[in-house]
Amino acid sequence: MTVDPILEARALSKRFGAVVAAANINVAIENDSVVGLIGANGAGKTTFVNMITGYLKPDSGTVSFEGRDITALLPREVTRIGICRSFQIPQLYNSLTVRENLGIALGIVLRNSRTFLWARLPKRVPGHAGTLPEAAATMLERFGLTDHGDRLAGVLPEGIRKLLDIAMALVVKPKVLLLDEPTSGISSDEKFDIMDRVMRAVRADGVTVLFIEHDMDIVSRYAQRVMAFYEGRILADGLAAAVLADKEVRRYVIGGPQVRADEQAENADA
Amino acid sequence: MNARDRTLVTLVAALVALLALGALLPPWQFLATVALAKGCAVLGLMLLLRTGLVSFGQGLYFCLGAYSAGSLGQFFGVTDALVLLTVGSLVAAVVAVVLGFLLANYRSIFFAMLSLALSMILYGLLVKSEALGSTDGFNVTPPTLAGSAISGHDGRFSLYALACVVAFAAALSLDRYFHTPLGRLAAAIRDNELRVEYMGASVRQAIHVKYVIACSLAGLGGALTGLTVGHIDPEMAYWTTSGEFVFVAILAGTGSVAAPFLGSVLFEIVRSVAYQHSPNTWQLALGTAMLLVIMFLPNGLWSMFATRGKAA
Numbered sequence: 001m002t003v004d005p006i007l008e009a010r011a012l013s014k015r016f017g018a019v020v021a022a023a024n025i026n027v028a029i030e031n032d033s034v035v036g037l038i039g040a041n042g043a044g045k046t047t048f049v050n051m052i053t054g055y056l057k058p059d060s061g062t063v064s065f066e067g068r069d070i071t072a073l074l075p076r077e078v079t080r081i082g083i084c085r086s087f088q089i090p091q092l093y094n095s096l097t098v099r100e101n102l103g104i105a106l107g108i109v110l111r112n113s114r115t116f117l118w119a120r121l122p123k124r125v126p127g128h129a130g131t132l133p134e135a136a137a138t139m140l141e142r143f144g145l146t147d148h149g150d151r152l153a154g155v156l157p158e159g160i161r162k163l164l165d166i167a168m169a170l171v172v173k174p175k176v177l178l179l180d181e182p183t184s185g186i187s188s189d190e191k192f193d194i195m196d197r198v199m200r201a202v203r204a205d206g207v208t209v210l211f212i213e214h215d216m217d218i219v220s221r222y223a224q225r226v227m228a229f230y231e232g233r234i235l236a237d238g239l240a241a242a243v244l245a246d247k248e249v250r251r252y253v254i255g256g257p258q259v260r261a262d263e264q265a266e267n268a269d270a
Numbered sequence: 271m272n273a274r275d276r277t278l279v280t281l282v283a284a285l286v287a288l289l290a291l292g293a294l295l296p297p298w299q300f301l302a303t304v305a306l307a308k309g310c311a312v313l314g315l316m317l318l319l320r321t322g323l324v325s326f327g328q329g330l331y332f333c334l335g336a337y338s339a340g341s342l343g344q345f346f347g348v349t350d351a352l353v354l355l356t357v358g359s360l361v362a363a364v365v366a367v368v369l370g371f372l373l374a375n376y377r378s379i380f381f382a383m384l385s386l387a388l389s390m391i392l393y394g395l396l397v398k399s400e401a402l403g404s405t406d407g408f409n410v411t412p413p414t415l416a417g418s419a420i421s422g423h424d425g426r427f428s429l430y431a432l433a434c435v436v437a438f439a440a441a442l443s444l445d446r447y448f449h450t451p452l453g454r455l456a457a458a459i460r461d462n463e464l465r466v467e468y469m470g471a472s473v474r475q476a477i478h479v480k481y482v483i484a485c486s487l488a489g490l491g492g493a494l495t496g497l498t499v500g501h502i503d504p505e506m507a508y509w510t511t512s513g514e515f516v517f518v519a520i521l522a523g524t525g526s527v528a529a530p531f532l533g534s535v536l537f538e539i540v541r542s543v544a545y546q547h548s549p550n551t552w553q554l555a556l557g558t559a560m561l562l563v564i565m566f567l568p569n570g571l572w573s574m575f576a577t578r579g580k581a582a
Contacts, residue, residue, distance in 0.1 A: 074467070076468070076470045076471060079468055079469060091464055091468070092461075092465065093461035095457060095461055096457055100457075103454065104455065104457075104458045104466075104469070107450075107451030107454050108451065108471045109469075109470070111451045111452060111471070112471070121451070171469070
């Protein structure tokens with residue numbers, strides 16, 4: 001039995017001059033799933049995320065969310081219907097504190113919940129338990145950021161900035177969360193800790209997660225399903241273990257000395 | 271005591287002090303009234319600066335406010351100061367709504383230059399319109415408040431008190447605005463527009479609203495200046511007027527809604543003292559003052575009063 005997908009891309013194509021960033025991409029994402037997007041730099045992962053969130057318009061093809069065509073929507077409209085993203089390089093309000101960053105995000109949610117310009121704002125932030133300062137405190141606690149609450153976002157270590165970036169995307173209470181390299185720029189001993197915090201916060205709400213990642217340990221640990229990108233195409237798509245073991249994926253996507261050594265050993269056997 | 275209460279206390283104290291000073295020292299009244307009026311325009315500019323935008327064309331709205339109030343008195347015989355001030359800021363707001371559709375698409379130097387160009391168009395139009403006195407402008411009919419005159423020797427204190435109250439109300443309203451979700455977006459837009467859009471808010475719309483608020487404050491200031499000085503001319507739309515607002519805004523800093531008024535008052539004092547003592551080189555004194563502020567108080571005069579830094 002097939003379930004209606006929450007997010008679907010049909011025949012998405014995008015070129016930047018001679019570079020093909022997306023070539024006829026067809027993807028259906030099921031609700032409540034965790035999908036890892038892998039691929040070398042320039043394979044089209046971020047372009048895919050940018051097209052889903054309305055930052056880039058595809059040359060052809062459509063994106064639909066819960067059965068509705070969202071190809072023409074702007075990023076803010078895509079956000080309002082429940083698709084949010086975090087960024088490879090954290091996009092924060094650097095001159096403000098961590099708490100103020102979250103406060104602004106919550107304030108936008110509060111304002112968007114109002115039906116008329118002159119209507120009074122509700123006390124509670126929709127989707128959160130409590131008023132704006134309470135909701136901000138809860139978010140800080142959920143991400144283990146309470147100690148950093150009153151520090152300026154611009155001077156924080158990269159790992160904390162990443163967490164804040166993701167926390168801000170979650171303020172909107174999205175149904176689909178796109179994480180662009182959530183552990184890049186973070187030391188290897190912090191990576192799992194950060195992913196644990198993020199996944200705990202996200203999965204509690206049953207949010208569908210798509211994450212771009214280069215670290216295969218992270219991918220195999222958190223993704224149920226993996227999509228491997230190569231030159232704007234999807235090379236392989238399926239259960240995480242199967243895709244990560246796929247010969248072509250290992251050769252073109254994962255690469256690295258270990259894969260090359262394995263190949264040489266295989267060739268020697270033959 | 272939170273930041274909002276602190277600002278309220280500061281503003282009430284400033285209002286009381288200003289009223290007392292005006293009552294005790296009548297010669298102070300004229301200078302202070304003009305300074306407070308211009309402070310309203312600078313207050314609006316501060317809102318734009320906090321959003322990361324510099325307008326070199328607030329003179330457009332300053333002049334529009336003054337001419338609307340002046341024309342209403344001149345051609346329709348309306349003299350009530352409250353009506354004139356309201357109309358001055360409303361006309362500015364309406365024009366800002368229209369021009370905002372264009373300006374909200376631009377940032378940084380493009381926003382600054384385009385706003386300057388628009389103000390110079392008004393200057394050009396006024397210079398050519400003889401009905402409004404071309405370069406000479408015209409005299410403003412003496413204003414009244416609740417039927418009694420508020421200019422001349424006896425009424426001057428009333429006009430001064432009105433200016434104090436108007437400035438107080440403008441500063442307090444803007445401070446309240448800074449604590450609303452839309453008001454808080456100012457710093458967010460300055461820091462990272464992309465993130466604001468990705469959080470689900472429209473940067474364009476937010477900038478448009480802020481522009482209209484800033485311009486209606488400039489219109490209010492212009493109308494008040496017209497009533498105080500008793501004469502208006504196209505110089506109010508000239509780029510040097512707009513430049514003066516930017517000068518004062520930077521001098522004062524953006525730390526508090528009280529800063530633009532403090533900056534404006536000090537600016538007028540320095541200017542009139544310098545002008546008295548060296549009529550030919552008074553700009554030198556202003557330039558030196560600016561240089562000192564930039565060197566020793568890079569966040570403006572207000573940073574002297576800021577109790578603690580944000581990072582603390």
